[in-house]
Amino acid sequence: MDVHGRDLRYFVAVAEELHFTRAAERLFVSQPALSKQIRMLERTLGAPLFDRDRHGVRLTCAGAALLPHARRVLADWDTGLLAFEEARDAQRATLAVGMSTGPGRGGLLPAIRSRFTAARPAAILTFHQVSWSDPTAGLAGGASDVAFVWLPLPDADRYRWIVMAEEPRLVAMAETHRLAERETVPFRDLLGEPFLALPDSAGPLRDHWLASDARDGRPALIGAEIASPDETYEALVGGLGVCLLARGNAPLIARAGVVTRPVTGISYSQLALAWRADDNRPLVRAYVEAARLTRGPARAGEAKSR
Missing domain, CATH: 1.10.10.10 (Winged helix-like DNA-binding domain superfamily/Winged helix DNA-binding domain)
Structure with a gap:
């Protein structure tokens, strides 16, 4: 019947x-x-x-x-x-991926893209670079659906993330700087140096790249504000200050006239893939899962990776 x-x-x-x-x-x-x-x-x-x-x-x-x-x-x-x-x-939709710096890191982005497109062959990925003035790489304003960001994020409860890479922070400086000949620089030797800082809008990420937690309450001396690799390079060559950066980002800055050195006495940096906590769309979940499989087993301390 x-x-x-x-x-x-x-x-x-x-x-x-x-x-x-x-x-x-x-x-x-x-x-x-x-x-x-x-x-x-x-x-x-x-x-x-x-x-x-x-x-x-x-x-x-x-x-x-x-x-x-x-x-x-x-x-x-x-x-x-x-x-x-x-x-x-979800299969047909477009997913916008934001980033403040290219993830690079041994082919990380192509590997995620390969896994994602295998799972969602009809989906379209778009990638866009976002100024360092936006530490969420477009998530906060909705321009990005997922984003490669540096931790910590402002308004952290609004987001979820998984850590994709943990890297030591280096110090970049002009090759004529008094510390440029050192192989390694203790952070205490940088306390009196002017630093290049992210804009105030970067919130806690500005403090991270100033290593404020390692200054024993001493405020950082700001030599200039920077919002892109090119601005950073020009400020370094111009002798406006030094800056901290993740080891994987050193090639963006270490051009003619600039050197980078390992720094002791400060914590590592963390590159994460983040998304809005209330965004449960299948396409977002698929990209997150592709990233999770790419980066390997979960690292300790990823309380927001859920």
Whole structure:
């Protein structure tokens, strides 16, 4: 016995309205067409669903028994159809990936892209560079769906992340700087130096690259503010100050006239893939999973990686 979903919708509408004309208006069909469809359903089922007389329309015992099950079938179908549409749209959608500096790191980005496209072949990835003035690399304003960022993030409760790389921080300086000949520089020897700083809008990330937690309460002397690798390079060559950077970013800065040296006495930097905490779209989850598989086993301390 084959009963179509349309037949159940027609039956439920008439059962709830107990009036064929009102049910037809609700379904945007003609009343004769609705009456014909209900009669065909009754013939298929082998029993009347409604009693019709000059006093109105009433459910039969058989119709009353069918009604809750018909409603449940329709609700399940609507839920399934919504899930299907979300999955279909996720397959076809575009995912915007933001970054403040190129992730590089031994082919990290191509490896994630390869895993992601294998799982979501119809999805389109777009990549865009964001100024260092936005530590969320576009997440906060919605320009990015996922982003490669440096920790810590401002308003951390708004985001989730997984750490992709942990790297020591180096100090960059002009090759003529008094400390440039050293192989390693203790951070205490940098306390009196002017530093290049991210804009105030970078929030806690500005403090991280100034190593404020290692200064014993001494404020950093700011020589200039920088918001890109080119600005940083020019400020270093111009002798405006020194700056800390992750080891993987050294090639962006260490050009002619600039050197980088390991620094002791400060913690490592952490590059993370982040997304908004309330964004549970399948496409976002797929990219996060591709990143998780690429970076290997979870590292200790990733309390927000969930």
